[in-house]
Amino acid sequence: MSTLEILEFPDPRLRKKALPIANVTAKEYDLASRMLAAMYKAPGIGLAATQVNIHKRLIVCDVSENQDNPLILINPVIRESYGCTESQEGCLSIPGFYETITRSSEILIDTIDQHGKPISKEANGTLAICIQHEIDHLEGKLFVDYLSSTKRQLIRKKLLKIQQMKD
Numbered sequence: 001m002s003t004l005e006i007l008e009f010p011d012p013r014l015r016k017k018a019l020p021i022a023n024v025t026a027k028e029y030d031l032a033s034r035m036l037a038a039m040y041k042a043p044g045i046g047l048a049a050t051q052v053n054i055h056k057r058l059i060v061c062d063v064s065e066n067q068d069n070p071l072i073l074i075n076p077v078i079r080e081s082y083g084c085t086e087s088q089e090g091c092l093s094i095p096g097f098y099e100t101i102t103r104s105s106e107i108l109i110d111t112i113d114q115h116g117k118p119i120s121k122e123a124n125g126t127l128a129i130c131i132q133h134e135i136d137h138l139e140g141k142l143f144v145d146y147l148s149s150t151k152r153q154l155i156r157k158k159l160l161k162i163q164q165m166k167d
């Protein structure tokens, strides 16, 4: 099984809006386990299907210290959000850059879990931040969109330079 390739900013495919998954099948679980493998390998704490060029509403994350508590969220929707919190965020699609981003500190989401069951789930702390970041990906949104355009352009330029060197 080949490792999924993670798209990097400013790849325009990262801007596509993902579609809801109508039926959760073995295909979705296969995708989720491949995404988890790519996420752990990177290593990272979250990955959205958009980042591997699959435009379906599926995210995976694991914010546990030992990276042994994977979460698979299908069609996640934020129903309620409370408070606000600032933290340093990074992104596997924006390697090497970390910026302070403001998010809701607590969220309530509706989602389908890894067993195909619709559930509501509360999240706070790093998990809440991670889920908000990943749901943004499904909307084609990246953490650099919260920065000034000058800062975003600077990151874009630097990443393009690195990408050109790799080609």
Ligand code: NI
Residues within 6 Å of the ligand: 090, 091, 092, 093, 133, 137
């Ligand atoms: Ni990201």
